[in-house]
Amino acid sequence: MCSHQSSCPVTDTRTETPHIVSAHPEQGWTLLCDGAIVFDDTGALLPDGRIVAPHRVPADQLAVAA
Numbered sequence: 001m002c003s004h005q006s007s008c009p010v011t012d013t014r015t016e017t018p019h020i021v022s023a024h025p026e027q028g029w030t031l032l033c034d035g036a037i038v039f040d041d042t043g044a045l046l047p048d049g050r051i052v053a054p055h056r057v058p059a060d061q062l063a064v065a066a
Contacts, residue, residue, distance in 0.1 A: 018032040028040040035047030044052035 018034040018036065020030055021033050022031040024030065025040070030038045032038060037045040039045075039054070041054040041056070043054040046052065
């Protein structure tokens with residue numbers, strides 16, 4: 001895992017932001033130092049195996065370009 005300090009904060013505490021260890025924007029995901037994988041669609045896979053569902057905006061609330 002992370003070697004920059006004794007341990008990184010857990011992703012779901014939201015007190016500190018873990019740093020990026022490996023970014024793969026072409027594939028749509030980023031690995032954080034706490035072991036979480038964050039996806040471009042706002043979903044995530046936490047180190048303990050829990051899943052964070054994507055936070056999608058309903059289509060009727062999206063802005064439309066004129």
